[in-house]
Amino acid sequence: MRYVLFLVLSFFGCLSSSFATSSCTPGGICMSLHDQSNPWDTIDPNHAVLHGSVHVYLIFYGEWNYDGTLAGYTDPRINLLQNFIGDLNGSSWIAPVASYYDAAGAAATNLYFAGAIFDGAGNGTPTPGSQGNTLNNTTIINVLKRALTTTSDVRMDYSHTQLPTEDNAIYVIVGHHEVVANLEGETYGGSSATHCGVHYNSKYFDTTSANASYSSSWTLINNTNVKFIYVADPDTSSSLCEFFYSAGQPTPNGDKGGDALTNILAHELVESITDPVFYSVDDQNNYPYPTLEFGGWQDNTNQAEIADYCMQLPYPNTHYINNNTNNAPYTLNVGSHYYFLQGIYQAVGGPCIY
Ligand SMILES: [Zn+2]
DSSP states (O other): OOOOOOOSSSOOOOOSSOOOOOEEOOTSOOOEEETOTTTOOOOOGGGGOOOEEEEEEEEESSOOBEETTEEEEOOHHHHHHHHHHHTTTTEEETTGGGGOTTSSSSEEEEEEEEEEEEESSBBSOOOOOTTOOOOTTTHHHHHHHHHOOOOSSEEETTTTTOOOOOOTEEEEEEEEETTTTEETEEESSSSOOSSSSEESSSSSSSSTTTOGGGGGGGGBBBOOOEEEEEEEEEGGHHHHTTTTOOOTTOOOOOHHHHHHHHHHEEEEHHHHHHHHOOHHHHHHHHHHOOOOOSEEEBBBTTTBBBTTSOSSSTTTTTTTTTTTTTOOEEEEEEEETTEOOOOEEEEOOOOOOO
């Protein structure tokens, strides 16, 4: 679900389904696996979550600084996010995801950083991303198509190549600060942002709003339903996307926006793993599905996914890097790396663990 703070009430009911695997806290939140009762349903319950080793690819979009002398992209967030994906793998933080099985009994077991490319560059003469500084429903798919079908973009080793197209992977588009994305009626990045990050799948993503023959416009890229995340620069909408740091508070990696990005990305990654394929709200208007249809794990009553209930402060497992509450908070430490992350709702028994 789109990343934005919302409050959790204590008396949500639970829908029941003869098919779904579900677990509910008494009188409370109910997470359940995809319910196939919808007669228009085309989502495969045996692939309702991403399985086994999940590859994560990063697409850095926009004017990420390129240093001609060093012949490389230099923004510290590039290494931060790359390391972060590796650090999440096998961590206590992501462990709850292993309990989110699909109908085939399979769950994700590993997270693997599999590559990165750059679409755009910043230096003395900035080169905007290929689709310009404002992305929409059509052009964000163009970013993915370009990354997966051309050799136009710059790979992390600074050769030009395309990324592999994989069904069991997540492609993360990381917008530079000048980029604003308007996707299915919401805004990511900039002072008018309504949300901070989002995950989608290309097949059920509405590239042609109000298209009556929507099914004919379903987007497969290299014959694959591509799962993707968009995250904006949190510094451009700080009150919305950096709310978990108080003013002037140090952050674990000394970059408030980069540290906020790790938290927002973590949220979208676990939701993309456990609910990779769904029809979005806007699709309902353009295609005859009677309800919003989630393909994986969600709370049917509130149309919330597994990270949506665990965003608000406080994060109970908070520690401080120098054991001093004036210092940077963290909830996950892997080697010399520290991250301050929200919780994940547990599939069995709930509630959030951190
Ligand atoms: Zn969410």
